[in-house]
Amino acid sequence: MHARADTAASWPxxxxxxxxxxxxxxxxxxxxxxxxxxxxxxxGSSSMRGIALTTEEEGVALLAGAWAGGxxxxxxxxxxxxxxxxxxxxLVQIFRLPFLTxxxxxxxxxxxxxxxxxxxxxxxxxxxxxxIKVLRASHPEEVREVVEAGAAQAYNACTPTAxxxxxxxxxxxxxxx
Amino acid sequence: MSQxxxxxxxxxxxxxxxxxxxxxAVGGLGASTYDIAAAGDHDxxxxxxxxxxxxxxxGLGLALAQPTLPVVVITGDGEMLxxxxxxxxxxxxxxxxxxxxxxxxxxxxxTGGQASHTGGPADLVGVAKACGIGDxxxxxxxxxxxxxxxxxxxxxxxxxxxxxxxxxxxxxRVLSSRDGTYLVNRIRGSIGHTPI
Numbered sequence: 001m002h003a004r005a006d007t008a009a010s011w012p013x014x015x016x017x018x019x020x021x022x023x024x025x026x027x028x029x030x031x032x033x034x035x036x037x038x039x040x041x042x043x044g045s046s047s048m049r050g051i052a053l054t055t056e057e058e059g060v061a062l063l064a065g066a067w068a069g070g071x072x073x074x075x076x077x078x079x080x081x082x083x084x085x086x087x088x089x090x091l092v093q094i095f096r097l098p099f100l101t102x103x104x105x106x107x108x109x110x111x112x113x114x115x116x117x118x119x120x121x122x123x124x125x126x127x128x129x130x131x132i133k134v135l136r137a138s139h140p141e142e143v144r145e146v147v148e149a150g151a152a153q154a155y156n157a158c159t160p161t162a163x164x165x166x167x168x169x170x171x172x173x174x175x176x177x
Numbered sequence: 178m179s180q181x182x183x184x185x186x187x188x189x190x191x192x193x194x195x196x197x198x199x200x201x202a203v204g205g206l207g208a209s210t211y212d213i214a215a216a217g218d219h220d221x222x223x224x225x226x227x228x229x230x231x232x233x234x235x236g237l238g239l240a241l242a243q244p245t246l247p248v249v250v251i252t253g254d255g256e257m258l259x260x261x262x263x264x265x266x267x268x269x270x271x272x273x274x275x276x277x278x279x280x281x282x283x284x285x286x287x288t289g290g291q292a293s294h295t296g297g298p299a300d301l302v303g304v305a306k307a308c309g310i311g312d313x314x315x316x317x318x319x320x321x322x323x324x325x326x327x328x329x330x331x332x333x334x335x336x337x338x339x340x341x342x343x344x345x346x347x348x349x350r351v352l353s354s355r356d357g358t359y360l361v362n363r364i365r366g367s368i369g370h371t372p373i
Contacts, residue, residue, distance in 0.1 A: 065238025
């Protein structure tokens, strides 16, 4: 187990480059510490629009509208947010969306907060039951190729895909008084 | 349930879409989708048969992708209440080409007419205004519907929100296509996108 590092990791930058290459335009998100570097990058970008949501299911619906309007998007959320999306994930199958979500994981790998564990343990199962292919990156050096593969199959083959960014990769959140 | 002082939902939607030009129309799950179908099928109609609470967000995604074309979301009070947070998201994004109108019968008409929160203290116009949608109004006459219909063509002054209190009578269902992939590809085709 390792705690979250204070220094900036390079993999969020690699994800940003991949999203640029795939011409992603709309990036809905509910903030998560594990996504903070990528969110900052998106908000500072001229080609992507970061869209803060009140709940993750809004992002699924937003991406359906974006696709109808000719734009690609990616939903950034934490594992607990996957639970908030369940019914709205119907749209992904119904519209055959080129759906891509990047999910930072909680409730695993050295978790401190037991409240994160039930949803974190069910995240992959819920996504798969909802018809979404799940890929996972656990080490910094594999993030680029996993996200690239996820983006390629989502956007080129309309195969809905979630990439789980493991807590082992992000580092467990440290709770101090 | 029919009351003389309330607007007829089909007349409202038909007026909204009568001179729509290039506008996209997103219909919330339930009677709003039937109302849009009753006004006439169109390549740019986005009928929803599920995803309750998602109509405004679909409209937002479309509006951000196509900023020069008007997008109007036509939905019911129950559908709007389920996605009420999306008004805060719209307020933050300020899409100039997005208009939202709630056909408010203060009830869940599709499931037997159970009372909704808008028959009680919930005030959707107040919510929309408080979320930063400056142009938020209550509509009670057909003249106001006409004014809203012409304003939604202005893609430089949105977002705008309206709530029209409508007669709660259940009307004959007018069924649109419910094949989502067909509908989305038809919308995409109307703006020049070919299937993958």
